[in-house]
Amino acid sequence: MSNRPSHIAIIMDGNGRWAESQGKSRTNGHERGAETVRTMTTFCSDHPEIDRLSLYAFSTENWKRPKLEVEFLMKLLERYLKNELPTYLDGNIRFEPIGDLTHFSKSLRKVIDTVQNETANCNGLVQSLALNYGGRDEIVRAANALRESGPLSVESLGNALDCPYDIDLLIRTGGDHRLSNFLLWQASYAELFFTDTLWPEFSVNELESIIKKFKTVERRFGGLN
Numbered sequence: 126m127s128n129r130p131s132h133i134a135i136i137m138d139g140n141g142r143w144a145e146s147q148g149k150s151r152t153n154g155h156e157r158g159a160e161t162v163r164t165m166t167t168f169c170s171d172h173p174e175i176d177r178l179s180l181y182a183f184s185t186e187n188w189k190r191p192k193l194e195v196e197f198l199m200k201l202l203e204r205y206l207k208n209e210l211p212t213y214l215d216g217n218i219r220f221e222p223i224g225d226l227t228h229f230s231k232s233l234r235k236v237i238d239t240v241q242n243e244t245a246n247c248n249g250l251v252q253s254l255a256l257n258y259g260g261r262d263e264i265v266r267a268a269n270a271l272r273e274s275g276p277l278s279v280e281s282l283g284n285a286l287d288c289p290y291d292i293d294l295l296i297r298t299g300g301d302h303r304l305s306n307f308l309l310w311q312a313s314y315a316e317l318f319f320t321d322t323l324w325p326e327f328s329v330n331e332l333e334s335i336i337k338k339f340k341t342v343e344r345r346f347g348g349l350n
């Protein structure tokens with residue numbers, strides 16, 4: 126028996142440290158990070174055993190960063206989505222944002238909507254970008270949406286989340302061992318892999334080797350084997 130990495134989620138950390146190590150600006154690290162996003166998305170889209178790739182692109186806490194860095198990240202996201210529309214369509218990749226999008230500028234929301242609508246009929250990989258996303262915020266929004274509907278259950282609340290899909294494999298780059306408010310509910314039975322590699326240097330080879338290890342893990346979901 127080998128596990129199927131149907132839903133892979135990644136906390137993409139280390140752009141800033143990578144840039145520093147190269148004597149470059151943090152924004153340059155984010156640019157390189159966006160290239161890694163494209164590489165990983167294409168890799169996952171070429172592997173039919175992977176159905177969903179969820180990437181932590183901007184957290185509810187990232188607004189605390191310096192204004193110029195936040196502005197740069199917003200522009201980078203907008204540019205990425207605009208430029209990558211052909212990649213989504215050619216690869217039959219559906220784009221599904223998660224998070225509270227109401228805080229973004231009109232122009233960014235328009236691009237998000239366009240890419241989501243244009244790719245709505247793609248039925249290959251689902252690439253989900255977490256944008257102004259926080260796991261706690263997602264759970265509170267879902268609970269609020271259901272507050273008139275009687276007692277909650279694990280199923281009803283789970284289905285009301287932005288992302289109602291359990292994670293199989295969760296990877297964090299950049300050396301830290303924490304979840305940082307990413308997909309808290311969905312990570313309940315995820316296999317966690319941490320690597321010191323900084324996100325701009327994360328490679329297809331490393332992802333392949335993590336998937337290989339993941340396939341051999343015994344997953345018990347609280348039961349016995």
Ligand code: FPP
Binds near residue numbers: 138139159299
């Ligand atoms: C963490 O690096 C990275 C982020 C703030 C989020 C991820 C953003 C990208 C990969 C770039 C843009 C994404 C898309 C989808 C176009 P960090 O700045 O926290 O690195 P550090 O811990 O080394 O400072």
